[in-house]
Amino acid sequence: MTLDRREFLGAAAALPGTAALPPAPAAERDVYRELGVRPLVNAAGTYTTLSASLLPREVVEAMDSASRKYVNLVELQQAVGRRISALLGCEAALVTSGAAAALTLGTAACVAGADRERIRRLPDTAGMRNEVLIQKSHRYGYDRAVRNVGVRLVEVETREDVERAAAGGRVAMMLFYNRHDPLGAIKVEEFALLGKRLAIPTLNDAAADVPPASNLSRFTKMGYDLVAFSGGKGLRGPQCAGLLLGRKDLVEAAALHNNPHTDTIGRACKAAKEEIVGMWAALERYLKLDHDAVWKDWERRCHAVAALVGEVPGVKTETFVPPIANAVPHLRVTWDEAARGLRPADVMRLLRESEPRIELRPEAVSGVEVSVWTLEPGEEEVVGRRLRDVLRKP
Numbered sequence: 001m002t003l004d005r006r007e008f009l010g011a012a013a014a015l016p017g018t019a020a021l022p023p024a025p026a027a028e029r030d031v032y033r034e035l036g037v038r039p040l041v042n043a044a045g046t047y048t049t050l051s052a053s054l055l056p057r058e059v060v061e062a063m064d065s066a067s068r069k070y071v072n073l074v075e076l077q078q079a080v081g082r083r084i085s086a087l088l089g090c091e092a093a094l095v096t097s098g099a100a101a102a103l104t105l106g107t108a109a110c111v112a113g114a115d116r117e118r119i120r121r122l123p124d125t126a127g128m129r130n131e132v133l134i135q136k137s138h139r140y141g142y143d144r145a146v147r148n149v150g151v152r153l154v155e156v157e158t159r160e161d162v163e164r165a166a167a168g169g170r171v172a173m174m175l176f177y178n179r180h181d182p183l184g185a186i187k188v189e190e191f192a193l194l195g196k197r198l199a200i201p202t203l204n205d206a207a208a209d210v211p212p213a214s215n216l217s218r219f220t221k222m223g224y225d226l227v228a229f230s231g232g233k234g235l236r237g238p239q240c241a242g243l244l245l246g247r248k249d250l251v252e253a254a255a256l257h258n259n260p261h262t263d264t265i266g267r268a269c270k271a272a273k274e275e276i277v278g279m280w281a282a283l284e285r286y287l288k289l290d291h292d293a294v295w296k297d298w299e300r301r302c303h304a305v306a307a308l309v310g311e312v313p314g315v316k317t318e319t320f321v322p323p324i325a326n327a328v329p330h331l332r333v334t335w336d337e338a339a340r341g342l343r344p345a346d347v348m349r350l351l352r353e354s355e356p357r358i359e360l361r362p363e364a365v366s367g368v369e370v371s372v373w374t375l376e377p378g379e380e381e382v383v384g385r386r387l388r389d390v391l392r393k394p
């Protein structure tokens, strides 16, 4: 079954929360054509390198509105912060230039607080508490954003390790990588409680962990002093936006380490007025979505791709939901690689070379994996047909 453009738009408009874009005006500028940069159909996911997500119309409109007048940036940060903390039921919120910036600013707040002289001195942390505890299994690429502050990461494995390290009196913060919860001995809830008991602030990096929407308030309620989210992933805000949520004193201190304040570690983490407003608009939109209907539509897209590739004998499909991070329905497609003489890497390359160019999930466990939540309405048919054709005759 193929849908024509009118049917796509009709189907999309019928779905709550995914209002279809109005048809592009005939004379609309195509910047990517002008630049000779080939766009892609994103069946990979909210990957930063692939530009993460697409801005919904209402977010673009809010950013456009923000772009038309001058404001005082600190006043805007505070006003948006108040709106966001009210929406999420947390003490305080700061729009940062991304989750990585939220990690840097949150750490800076824990290390140097609101002390002007210390703020200027970072990343020189001499004389400050400058150790950050992290479970060994939670080490990851983004802990660089924490190390940027001039701290030393101290690896721990057990509750006793944490207590021993804390007794040294140099620990400024405890960092938790939410996605690796299953890998560490100290689980997400216990980690927050341990921080409370030892009076050490805890920061949970939950950057890619929306949906579910409930995660936006879950970790602050659980007792984390700070929580970081990406704005440009599941929330579909600007790619240069993120959220630092949590304790009022720490979020306010983080703001002092941030742009527009010169001679701070966060001066290079600038979120502009358009992004600050876009983040707020994206969050408002996201919270109003009919999440069940959106989920059902993602499942429908998985079934649509599965039906098309299922036309090829011997090809198997299964829908799966990653347990944490990008926890939405995906489709896994497998086949007898030896019999067919076709490896997943070949399939991914052939789709990348297709017109339109299609990117599949780069971290597939087996076969190839299709992310459907980053597709525009109707693109599941494009991906399904191309994948079917490649699997049929390599």
Ligand SMILES: *Cc1c(COP(=O)(O)O)cnc(C)c1O
Pocket: 048, 097, 098, 099, 100, 101, 142, 179, 205, 206, 207, 208, 229, 230, 231, 232, 239, 241, 242
């Ligand atoms: C994507 C991601 C980040 C960085 O987020 P940005 O918003 O791109 O800065 C940090 N931590 C984790 C776990 C992520 O997935």
